[in-house]
């Protein structure tokens with residue numbers, strides 16, 4: 001048995017393998033360069049092109065680009081009419097932006113538990129958390145697996161709720177043959193470098209709802225419009241109106257040019273992510289005390305994250321020791337996510353009590369392995385080798401320092 005690098009042995013690889021990373025090629029560079037010299041570096045034609053590319057890809061009418069996925073979520077909460085006193089139900093196993101967007105609007109995030117298999121928001125617990133004040137559900141496609149939308153749609157229809165899908169992880173995924181982006185009232189994509197395609201920073205809302213679309217357009221640019229048919233009155237060609245309190249949440253043309261160029265390779269990126277995860281699951285499926293990601297038969301994930309769960313009765317050294325062991329082997333594992341309500345800011349808001357049992361259990365046991373399209377087959381095999389080395393070590397000597 002090989003000695004773990006954590007305890008002084010040779011690491012599986014000499015350089016750190018990150019958990020996620022962008023893939024920029026020559027076409028991307030040329031796209032940004034030609035935008036840079038085109039005369040517009042912001043508020044030019046590239047934004048429309050990027051919005052069209054994403055809207056056409058998923059098959060919706062409208063897309064609105066934002067400076068980040070977080071800004072896009074803020075816009076969606078605004079468009080949904082979230083305000084003081086309104087409750088919005090979401091999952092605790094997500095990035096903080098999924099619920100911060102509710103706070104930005106003065107609303108109250110309410111956390112419902114996750115499904116123990118998919119780790120997505122649980123429809124039954126969501127139903128239990130609905131009150132007369134509930135206005136919306138923010139469902140997160142955690143790891144790239146789309147949420148099971150039917151039960152949320154039923155709840156939304158019964159209670160008059162807006163469904164916002166946080167699809168930061170799931171561009172390119174499908175549910176029951178339908179592309180993510182067509183399932184909810186508004187769907188958010190993020191273009192942060194670790195996501196499926198990148199614009200360095202950036203986000204987008206897609207929707208088929210024209211009223212939401214108009215609000216989103218206003219919101220991302222100070223609440224200002226120059227559209228003749230929207231003006232209360234018109235004083236001349238210079239005239240514009242600030243009709244709502246919006247923000248400056250625009251994306252630049254440089255970013256949009258990069259995003260459009262990346263969209264050309266989205267299907268290839270997703271295919272590569274699927275191939276890597278198939279190899280992982282083949283390698284890890286039978287290991288003792290390890291749970292590989294469960295996939296609902298109707299879901300075709302686009303695989304942002306690949307997460308292993310460790311049964312801590314077999315690995316009493318605990319998740320922290322496993323994490324450190326991987327890192328010492330130069331495998332850049334991560335943990336997604338700390339339950340949002342346990343963040344100090346949320347605890348101070350009074351969320352300390354809102355413990356979700358499945359989310360807590362999940363958090364103790366989860367480890368995210370490296371996954372991104374540019375990983376080489378050698379990188380993938382390094383992750384597998386390190387996993388077998390670490391598991392072998394802990395199973396033979398289960399009590400450790």
Ligand SMILES: *Cc1c(COP(=O)(O)O)cnc(C)c1O
Pocket residue numbers: 068069070071094095097098140166168169190191192201202203
């Ligand atoms: C990345 C991410 C966001 C925020 O996106 P940014 O573009 O970084 O602002 C929101 N929700 C989830 C689940 C994410 O992973």
